[in-house]
Amino acid sequence: MDNGLHLKAVEICRGGQPLLQIDAQVAPGEILTVMGPSGSGKSTLLSFLTGHLAPAFAATGQVVLDGSDVTAQPPEHRKIGILFQDDLLFPHLSVGANLAFGLRGGTKSERQKTIETALSDVGLKGFETRDPATLSGGQKARVALMRVLLSDPKALLLDEAFSGLDTDRRAQIRDLTFDHARKKNLPVVMVTHDIDDAKAAGGRVIQLGP
Template sequence: MVKGLTLDRIAITKGGVPLVALDRHIAPGQVLTVMGPSGVGKSTLLSVVTGTLPNAFACTGRVLLDGRDITRLPPHDRRVGILFQDDLLFPHLSVGANLMFGLAPGGDRAARRARVAQALEEVDLAGFADRDPATLSGGQKARVALMRMLLADPCTLLLDEAFGRLDTVLRAQVREMVFARARARALPVLMVTHDAADAEAAGGDVVTLGN
């Protein structure tokens, strides 16, 4: 079994017009950065991996995750984690309840609370379980969103301009935290971004669309 994320001869078209063509393998713990101007198809590529490609687009090729062909699986069966520019925390839930949402349903309540507490401690937010997300800073919200996604035990991580709303200093801190967690969990990472500094920090291969 080949571990990692494989984009096997992916070709995306819209109205018959070629948009994206990519044939790449991302090994566990590695990052592939996709860059290019707005509208070139970066987020559309991610939607192929998540299984949410809009009907206006067509795609050929296969998506393989740890050797498993997930091309035609529904999104909830793919074990793909994604972080967006917005943290998308549920405002009506506490920080702890937001993290609980990442866990699979069922199981022992005490064990679930312990996993949430451990996740918060991992990102220096111990004791924050009862906090209202509205009281958190931008960096704290980003950390909670990351851990909520990781608690779902994904096999790959997608980053859709995930650091775009953070200021320069905070962007560097959150970016390093995300990459470090991905490496620690041996997750292949597919990142789309406008920022060359993101690509440099990732340290992996870079593909530029729209050339």
């Protein structure tokens, strides 16, 4: 069985015109960077991978994850996590409750221990009861990252995930994200405009568009 994420002869069209074509295999722990100008289809590609492709687009090809074809599966069954530029934390829930949202199974005490460990891993020990509105941008990004990882994805997508952060914080959160993804052996597809992101990822770079 092939491990990792395989974008198998994927072609996405808009209005009958090809927007992008890609065939790539992303091994566990590898980061594939996708770059290109606005409108080249970077975020559209991620929408296809997660199962949220807009009706204006048509796609062919397969999304194969750990040897299983997930192309026709609904988003909630694909086990593909995604981080966006905006943290998208639930404002009415505490930090701990935000993390608990992605957890499945286990007793209440086990889930609480998992949340405590996750926060400690990203330097936010004791933040369980904090209101997300009281967090800095970097702290929100760390909580968003751990919420995705606690949902136990088999692959991770990054959609301009670091672009809302200042330069120093960007490098810190980027390294943290890459480190956790590699520790969990997740294949990663990162969409970015920033060449420094691509250099930090250290993997292959696919350029879309002209």
